Amino acid sequence: MASPILSISDAVKTYGDTHALNQVNLDVAEGEFLTLLGPSGSGKTTLLSAIAGFIKMDSGKLTLRAEDITNRPPEHRDFGMVFQGYALFPTMTVRENVAFPLKVRKKPSSEITKRVNEALEMVQMGAFADRMPSQLSGGQQQRIALARAMSFSPQVLLLDEPLSALDKKLRADLQWELKALHNQLGVTFIYVTHDQDEALSMSDRIIILKDGGIQQQGDPNTLYNRPRNKFVADFLGKSNFIDVTVKGQTNSTLHCTAQDVAFDVETDTTNTTGDTVKLALRPERLKLGAPNEEFLPAVVKQVSYLGERCQVIVTHKTLGEMLVSCPTWKTDITPVAGLTVSIGWEPDAPVVLADN
Amino acid sequence: MPRINEKVSYWMLVAPALAIMVIFYIVPVLGIWKIAFTEPETGVANFVAMAGSNAVKTSFIITFRVAAITTIGCLILGYIVAYAISNFASKFTPLMVALVILPFWVSVLIRSFSWIVLLGRSGIVNDTLKGAGLIDAPLRLMHNETGVLIAMIHVMLPFAILPMLTNMRGISGAYVQAARSLGASEWTAFRQVYFPQTMPGVMSGALLVFVLSLGFFVTPALLGGGRVLMISEYITYQIQEFLNWGLGSALSVALLIATALVLLIAARFVNLRSALLERK
Known part of the structure; x- marks a missing residue:
């Protein structure tokens, strides 16, 4: 400056x-x-x-x-x-x-x-x-x-x-x-x-x-x-938080597991194998799909229609509740409570938080 | 259950107090007016006598002078107290307000006698001053206007403080902060921004004290010792000593009209509704 x-x-x-x-x-x-x-x-x-x-x-x-x-x-x-x-x-x-x-x-x-x-x-x-x-x-x-x-x-x-x-x-x-x-x-x-x-x-x-x-x-x-x-x-916007265990890191790709779910995350941080880190995931970066379309099976718990967007709370059997925000004008599925769906995200969507 | 018309239920709520006011206040006051015009004979003789009497004139002048000086004294002292309570004493505010209200729990009579104990020839004030070698002969602190004023200001002070305090506590501190941030010194911010906003409280305190002082009896009678004859004491003399109900009543009517005139004149300059009712 x-x-x-x-x-x-x-x-x-x-x-x-x-x-x-x-x-x-x-x-x-x-x-x-x-x-x-x-x-x-x-x-x-x-x-x-x-x-x-x-x-x-x-x-x-x-x-x-x-x-x-x-x-x-x-x-x-x-x-x-x-x-x-x-x-x-x-x-x-x-x-x-x-x-x-x-x-x-x-x-x-x-x-x-x-x-x-x-x-x-x-x-x-x-x-x-x-x-x-x-x-x-x-x-x-x-x-x-x-x-x-x-x-x-x-x-x-x-x-x-x-x-x-x-x-x-x-x-x-x-x-x-x-x-x-x-x-x-x-x-x-x-x-x-x-x-x-x-x-x-x-x-x-x-x-x-x-x-x-x-x-x-x-x-x-x-x-x-x-x-x-x-x-x-x-505080700034909404986030889903997932605690994951680091399984290893290749360059910028972090391999991790949350409960029984394994996935990769693109990050600019360096992490030590065996550590537990917290990931933040914006609701709008989560994708909602038909069963088996995305990599995590889930069930819709509650839906809130906001006009331009639709907020959906889904439940995964081990990760618990997650908030998904999807545009209402571009949906392949219409979420209703009780519907079986799947959720997923791009590898660069989660943010590795530096501290808690 | 039959529904009562809203207007009817409103009047039913007001009725008991209104009835007491009418029976025990309005009717006797009208009676006084009647006596003023009928005793000892029908006509305006009492008012003619009143207008021609130098004693009455002097008494009215003393009454208005004492009321005016009391009002000014109460406003100056009361403003400082109200300002201090509402702007500085956050932790002690309840205590300070309690101290302002406390005198109401003691009868005016007791408070006035206490001033006699303090201000008399061999009262505490004179004894202390003499003991300290500041004076040789005792000061005349009572049985004159000085004594009446000291005690009147003391008795009336809460009536000046309370409306001003209510007013000041409603003024956000942001105004003075805003004035300071805009470049005004503490004094300029007070004078141009804070003070004008306290005028409704000052006016309502002034009116309250002035009107109450005009008809005040106990304190002037005790501290004046018969030498500071304010109009209410003069009326008492006429009725108790000379059994002159006609002139006494005429004086009461004159005092009532004078008070009404004060309110009317005040109404030209201040919004009475907000000064006396809303206290904003």
Whole structure:
């Protein structure tokens, strides 16, 4: 990475016995869309608050363009922030809200007017300038919050689950808009969410957090297809897990057995014969076929129709339950509960997890 | 079972309290109005006498002045307490709220007598100051407006704190954080973002304290020692000492109208419904 715009090193924050941040190290590249993803209590919001300056880290260092800002108060950090509940000031109009950061910076009024209009146009809310926030819908408030956080051209934009209060369809629309805005402005975004779809659809890079520590980081494609451990494989999308015994490895081909089933796996990891390793298998990489068409016989236990896809839980006599996700528009068989089928996968479908 | 109309069942729920209010409050108040216009003879003679009396005028001025100063004092002290409870004392919040409510469990009479013990010529305050060599002669801390104000502010303080506290606890910390992240200093964030949002609580506390203070009797009577004659004590004098029911009643009517005027004027500036009922 070229010299990072923002850098956090050895961040530690404890509340009583809980480690909200446990030795977190993170570099943020200029202009990147970085997402902090994790379940509640993973430390993602704590990390964002520490970056914003709302909480003081127990130890650790924060630098902005190589300048130490660990003890700088939030108002001098020059980060825009969008809050979960929007936090639009209810006693001010939309225009006054967006003008607020410019007013406290004592900008000339002509500049304020110009910048406020630009910011409102950017989010297509110019017509709403004289309304009160309470007169706007959730999605509109969200846009104003964004315009307000951007009106003073901050160096970094911090977003704390900004879409979580919106309904599903609006959320999807705003995801596209946020991403487009990011491309257009080139500002660094640090985005906190617990929603994996949001993280996958918008981010250049995702940091997965758990118990105050970074589990894995990378671009969405790498994280989804090459999860490092069970937590990541399970949190980002769905996975089937199979414990296998290593029987040997020839170059990149791993020979293994699970119970009485023997199969080969393509992998870039090196494994020791006799070890037990965990494999993660995405439901959409499993294939459902007529009996004996694929290599594992199974029985359909339950079917859930989702429109574009169909989720099927099948049972294998020794491997137990497996989740299969198949496209509904391309099926040779129609799965129903009790049907005898077979399942299988390509050798490169399973991922060998590095740890549990 | 026959279904009762929703409206009927609503009125049935309200009826007992409403009946008590009408029989024991509205009817006597109307009686007072009647006395004001009929004793000793029918007409507006009582009101003419009232308007011409310097003593009544002085009493009204004292009443409004004491109520106003009490209100301002309660707002300033109460705002600080409410702010501290809602913004800093997370662990001690229940204890602090309990301490605010605690005085309600002690009668106003007891609290006022306690102030006499504290503020008297050889009360605890004067003795302490004298013992410390800070004063030679005891300060006059009661039987004057100072004493009335000290005790009134103490008695009224919870009425100012509670509405402001309710209001402040409903204000998310995100607003001030947002203001800070947008570049406002702590003070600017408080003044421009937090304070305006607390105005409904301040207004409802102010109204409550002011209106209660206008008609307050026990504390001014005890701490004023007859020298700070607020209107309710003046009415008591008229009726108990001079058996002048007509003038006493006329004064009550005037106080009621004055209070109603205060509310009317306040209604022009604040939303009374939200200030007194919703407390948002």
